[in-house]
Amino acid sequence: EPEVTQTPSHQVTQMGQEVILRCVPISNHLYFYWYRQILGQKVEFLVSFYNNEISEKSEIFDDQFSVERPDGSNFTLKIRSTKLEDSAMYFCASSEIGVWYGYTFGSGTRLTVV
Amino acid sequence: SQQGEEDPQALSIQEGENATMNCSYKTSINNLQWYRQNSGRGLVHLILIRSNEREKHSGRLRVTLDTSKKSSSLLITASRAADTASYFCATVGIQGAQKLVFGQGTRLTINP
Numbered sequence: 565e566p567e568v569t570q571t572p573s574h575q576v577t578q579m580g581q582e583v584i585l586r587c588v589p590i591s592n593h594l595y596f597y598w599y600r601q602i603l604g605q606k607v608e609f610l611v612s613f614y615n616n617e618i619s620e621k622s623e624i625f626d627d628q629f630s631v632e633r634p635d636g637s638n639f640t641l642k643i644r645s646t647k648l649e650d651s652a653m654y655f656c657a658s659s660e661i662g663v664w665y666g667y668t669f670g671s672g673t674r675l676t677v678v
Numbered sequence: 679s680q681q682g683e684e685d686p687q688a689l690s691i692q693e694g695e696n697a698t699m700n701c702s703y704k705t706s707i708n709n710l711q712w713y714r715q716n717s718g719r720g721l722v723h724l725i726l727i728r729s730n731e732r733e734k735h736s737g738r739l740r741v742t743l744d745t746s747k748k749s750s751s752l753l754i755t756a757s758r759a760a761d762t763a764s765y766f767c768a769t770v771g772i773q774g775a776q777k778l779v780f781g782q783g784t785r786l787t788i789n790p
Contacts, residue, residue: 663778
């Protein structure tokens with residue numbers, strides 16, 4: 565069964581450093597998303613991406629965050645200057661036809677900012 | 679906010695029993711989806727029910743939706759130890775939204 569692949573599975577970074585989280589969505593999917601889950605809390609929407617542009621973003625997704633689809637297969641989330649409160653599980657998801665059908669989520673990247 | 683909220687927050691039952699989890703939300707929706715998350719893992723899509731549907735089945739899963747009460751329930755019949763996980767409902771709004779809004783989740787434990 566097709567999978568969404570995320571790398572790395574765990575990343576530790578110093579506060580203030582830039583991190584890039586990588587995702588390979590399912591190949592025929594057109595909609596891509598990033599969500600995050602702080603330990604013990606709800607899964608929160610960050611951003612949706614379609615047709616090479618952001619279609620919606622949350623208040624969390626401020627100027628420190630950016631997304632890119634650099635080569636037609638990878639989908640990346642960059643955090644420019646990490647803060648302690650950015651520590652969370654970050655999930656990438658993709659969908660063939662958007663939110664009107666279910667998503668396929670990756671296994672997540674656990675980001676720890678120290 | 680259209681956030682869904684699940685109850686109970688935690689549920690522990692014996693293998694073979696049925697498990698029922700409930701979800702409430704606040705605004706009109708296009709659809710409601712249920713996901714499962716095993717500890718430390720990603721979210722797995724279980725079932726989607728649209729706003730014009732009242733009930734849906736998939737294997738041992740039964741989902742109901744009551745839009746007048748803004749609530750949904752997920753029933754897992756004949757539970758198995760492998761069903762132990764957290765279960766989340768997530769809603770999609772109707773205003774051209776491109777996001778899922780998740781509830782807090784129910785932690786389900788199936789005791790062998």
